[in-house]
Amino acid sequence: MSIANFKEIDARQQKRWQEAKLFKTDALPKSNKKFYCLDMFPYPSGQGLHVGHPEGYTASDILVRFKRMNGYSVLHPMGWDAFGLPAENYAIATGVHPAITTQKNIDNFRRQIKSFGMAYDWDREINTTSPEYYKWTQWIFLQLYKKGLAYQSTVPINWCPSCKTGLANEEVFGGRCERCQTPIEKKNLRQWMLKITAYAPRLLEDLEGLDWPASTLLMQKNWIGQSNGAEVTFKVANSNEQVTVFTTRPDTLFGATYMVLAPEHELVLKITTPEQKEAVLAYQKQAAAKSDIERADAEKEKTGAFTGAYAINPVNNKQIPIWIADYVLTGYGTGAIMAVPAHDTRDYAFARKFNLPLIEVISGGDISKEAYTEDGKLVNSGFLDGLNVNDAKAKMIKFLEDNHIGKAKTTYRLRDWVFSRQRYWGEPIPIVHCEKCGVVPLPESELPLRLPDMEKFEPSGTGESPLANVESWVNTTCPICGGKAKRETNTMPQWAGSCWYYLRYMDPHNNNAFVDKDIEKAWGPVDCYIGGAEHAVLHLLYARFWHKVLYDLGLVHTKEPFAKLRHQGMILAFSYRDKNGSYHPYEDIDFKDPKNPCLKDGGGALTSMVEKMSKSKKNVINPDEILSEYGADAFRCYEMFMGPFDASKPWDTKGIEGISRFLKRIFAWAEDIKITDIKMPQELEILKNKTIKKVTEDIENFSFNTAISAMMIFFNELGKYKEVNQDMFASFMKILHPFAPHLTDELWQQAGNKTFLLNETWPKVNAEMLKEEQLEMGVQINGKIKDRVKIPASATKEMQQEAALNSAKIKTLLEGQEIIKIIVVPLKMVSIVAKPKK
């Protein structure tokens, strides 16, 4: 019996696969059975692969190998999302060009990913920073521009004083920069914007029918944030001005006791009375100076100022005061609200603070204590009195529309997308600014517009990109008039390249189009997309938006890019702290007493926690080390065995030992056995069929952990046999192959086969065989399990009942008892209800 050398097996098999071009995908699927399985491509960071990366890649690899063995043409590509801040920041610090850093990191990532034996077609590898790729990112931008979906705007943007760049709302968390945690400031800058809001209704509607995790669908829904309500126009008293407000509660219009404009609202200074001017200006100044953190703090006291002006409620002609306050946001609705303090918690707090009146219009609550926001009967509301909230809404909207003072209106929380960054390491925006002609898109023939070489990458600090310093690049001629012009110096955000990469994989070397139409029709859409839940909103929403634009242009044939989506959970790790709070590495810990881990050197007891891996917590696992110790197959199987695919779960290096033992046992067994044409015992045949069925279903359901468990149970039995027939051996090798491809191909070839398992056919389940199985059934008396009896899988209800009543133990227990009822659960149990005889 020899010991498996997994390192050698990995190397040998990977070489054979490569020489045989085993993973090469044809230009088009062979039939309509196609399977496009996509991993979210990584950002190639300097740290190398995290143990979390291969979790998703292994799952997609299992699926792809499984589908291929089931006769599908598969597309399974990998590439690099390589633009981004870390490489640029590294360049600023060291002077090393981002292209060099990026290339080095990509080479390392590719080496690591290849070492796991993933069945990627590496001929389709893409890199978002290569001009051949970003040519088409720029090309799509031009299409967006031509459709009027890209526009310039001077907007108060989120400015990170540390990164010296603007950030999208989505990159700001809690008022701080997503990357460096610096508090955000406001800065007015000219920006390129993408009109994603134009697609808000479709981005919402088309979520229906996607096979995505429910929580992700919900997050997208909330992010788009549809709310249905009405716009109502109020005249300003003693003035020609009018204010339109948006409300989701038109039913409460009779309860409006004041109005609030956002401090930045354009009408504020026009309507403010001279007496109030000073107070209003002071408040505006104060609001502008506030940081986002302060403004977003919902717990803080309400603030505001009275303008001196009054608005006329169009339904009852009452005059109500107009205030300004920063709890009303410029960017949402119309930037103005009618305040109904009796039935809105924010208005209630504001009215209490400034002693504004309340009018109850919906009964059911106690408005002397708090705002009442639930349903109830309308009161004090003229023609709405007596209705419930929903009916009142409908009736009010009809009234508003009939009298031309308002209309039904749907608004969205979604904002347009700030699509420019004042950065070097991104796709140049293919636009020139001509002195005569203004904004001129670059002709498509001039793409790609390459990034110029640079030596210094510091941001200008004024808000302009470092590209502004490269005069030879910036100064150009206008494509229309030939006159003097300057290139756009903003670059695209990191999300740009990932908005369409899944299309490029289908046709990665096409020089004439971003993807050939027929090829897209054959491979699209992505059948299964796998990646982390952290992209549940941003990347997935942006990519859907671009896809819909391309769909409208007739360039892709489906409305949605990703038919099915699954997230892998995060891989965490145990960390151990002593009573002083210091972390200790795994090697220093004694686990003798499983309930009380302590330090090996006699130090005190430790408390364990499951946390994210980080150097400071001394719990980082390096995939390269694991791989060289246990081999690729053990790594793959362990990550799949740890727990449910989508749950976050802690890495436990002890756990991989168990998997490694499982694989070693298989190797030792396979080296030892004789493969002949003997007949195997029926119990083993039954178990084999059961296992095939279970593994097949589990792969389809992403239950990889239980699939491995089923194969362990099978092998615990199979491993006892020293002579097996070809079918038994082949079936086991085939179902294990997607999980442990190196070991199984090695053993397959050792057994004299010239083929690769990937080209073999997935084993079929013999349903007849499963009927022969002997099952153990529970017998309950009055709800408690009293005995277990054997029945065949083909047993009828009558046979089950008979078997239960024939049990000696049950007979004894039923002596002197009267049976009231017998419940038979098919193939599971018999439940007897009995009570003592009188």
Next chain:
RNA sequence: GGGCUGGUGGCGGAAUUGGUAGACGCGUCAGACUUAAAAUCUGAUGAUCGCAAGAUCGUGGGGGUUCGAGUCCCCCCCUGCCCACCA
């Protein structure tokens, strides 16, 4: 504050529509092999009581529905994630 998750042995986790809780693996203990250790193999392993057969209790806590609840209903507690004045 809102939304979404999840809470099962010492640990990771199993458990179709309510139907035998703890599969599989780790760890631990005992035994075999060994001069010894490692590796490997065999067995035991939810808790409590008991020599034993067995009994009782057990899926965050408390109630309920049911012949039967980890699973369904009501109340409460805790974890993690996301969003936070969206009218």
